[in-house]
Amino acid sequence: MNETISRLEEVTYDDAIVRKFLLACMVFAGVAFAAGLLAALQLAFFPLNMELPWLTFGRLRPLHTNAAIFAFAGNAIFAGIYHSTQRLLKTRMYSDRLSAIHFWGWQLIIVAAAISLPLGFSQGKEYAELEWPIDIAITLIWVIFAVNFFGTLAIRREKHMYVALWFYIATIVTVAVLHIVNSIEIPWSYMNSYPVWAGVQDALVQWWYGHNAVAFFLTTPFLGLMYYYLPKAANRPVYSYRLSIIHFWGLVFIYIWAGPHHLLYTSLPEWAQTLGMIFSIMLWAPSWGGMINGLLTLRGAWHLLRTDPIIKFMVAALTFYGMATFEGPLLSIKSVSAIGHYTDWIVGHVHAGALGWNGFLSFAMIYYLVPKLWKTKLYSDRLANVHFWLGFLGIVLYYVSMVAAGITQGLMWKAIGPEGQLVYPDFVETVVRIVPLYWARALGGAFFLGGFMVMCYNVYRTIAASTEVSNETVRVRNTRYSSAGEGHRALEGMVTVFSVLSLIAILVGSVIEIYPTLSLHSYIAKTANIDPYSPLEIAGRDIYIREGCYVCHSQQIRPMVSEVLRYGSPSTMEESIYDHPFQWGSKRTGPDLARVGKKYPDLWHFRHMVDPRSVVEKSIMPSYSWLVKDKTDFLSLRKKVSVLRNLGVPYSPEQVAQADRLAEEQAKSVAQAIHDQGGPEGLERREIVALIAYLQALGQKEKQPRPTDQVTVKE
């Protein structure tokens, strides 16, 4: 600190990269919102699935979530980080080349996702659906981003690191760790793989990742942006810098342990559930500390709320942040989760955060940045206000309809009559009841998309009126080094060295992580009372994952009276021990499938997949008629079963060598059964047979059924 001799130096910020990220953010926001609206309409009106495999809900929903999180929010974060970091550190980004690789690499990843997800390449894990080549690309690009960011920190001219930078640091480090651990997988083709984790282990890793993706991709970076852009937009310092420090450290220490609240009442050991619940409740304090800090920044300047659309968006964003972070811990309390879990309440909760907090904060940032980056004035404040009210109305409609739908359906599922019978034994009754709310939600989404389009027009007119686009040059005080030849200057030529070193670190880390998992099979299997899936069932399971069945059907029965009456005895940890990946699901738009095996004849499943309405009149499920035409890939089964065997699933070498033949034999008998029951002939090579074999195996894999399996519903 004795070297804080101030010197004036000239810096030219790289604003071109910020403009690029900003425009990419807007393009992909449009894609994400449009995909979301179509998905919402499909739930209200099933014919909109159009019997197109690549557009059906199960494949569209992962496209929507990945586009919203990684394409829209991702590009928004990068735009904000590249813009604010340079100014906070009073230096240009470490390397223009790394910035460019980061930008183009990330957009290529998004394009790869936009092609591969509709084609059905999926790992079957929510928000981590992307297959292994894309996973590797994400890791590489993220490392490049990290090198560029930490390089910029190293050459900074401002000694003090403002709180926003701490939020960015936590984001970069934690997202890297989460992504790598959750994506450890063994490929069985150039675009397919199985995760090394199975069953409860996979569930725990996935929701540790899933929850922290929300925490460190949708919360901490946006809080960093809030701490920079809110004071800038209001032109007044943050209410309490001290509180912001407590806010930051409180969040990062607590968030990482809260993941198991996604698995309450599942077969995850109870102590882990309780741990997740307690840490989730603790999150109330730092989250609200941050929200209050943001809102109180406007003390004495509340008039801006009337006049400045940017402030309006920010205040609404913070309010939605407060709402979502109040509701999150609430939903993590076990007895609340008992009603809310698997329902649309969770969908409403997520969208209060995604549309309200991430969406509105990004819009505020865009309205703030576009005039600055294109050196002009915003085309119309009036249109920005129109956008605000359309968006706000959209979110309120969305949220209210989904919470109402969720609580309604949750209570209907649990309703038990005076004689101890389910009041609504037909699942579809509980669906029909909330379909009007699906329409209301879609209307809310349409308002939100409409508001966004108003913004696009406003931004287009603003940019069109711009006559000068250049990088900003400023004179800044260097408070860190006394002469230009010292310290950070030496680092500037070392981009490649740092990149290579980081890569090596990541690779060494990965090897250390993967090694123990390769010996996993010696710990499981021996005592398990479970048979692994037959090769044909594996083929069917891969179809189940490809079509995204898990986005609407859970495979996890909770230990509650109403669930046992409806679905059978509670799921056990053992039952999914060989499930790579686990398919417990998180949402029941349709009923749970954990024990659907042998519940219906094969022909029922055949007719149900071709036209769900032929067996369940009011069903909203899409038709999967292409499964009758498309042929099962028997040949790849040897490879698949061999990979699973290496991961510890107890297949014999003969089963691996003859996987395709065994599958063909079983397929013949299933096809024969369908024909005998009155269905068409000659289906043995069709995908539908493999899928039916898998569905009929669900809940049927215990070697010795336990007496509790005899639970039946008595009228």
Next chain:
Amino acid sequence: MIVLYLMIPISLALGIGFVGAFVWSVRNGQMDDTETPAHRILED
């Protein structure tokens, strides 16, 4: 639950990393002044 042998160390490593960052930031004087940083970002 074998996976805990991996996840707990990783989570702890992250936590310890953050503690390290916190200790560094205190020693480095990042927390000495909790007033002016909020004002300084307002001037570009």
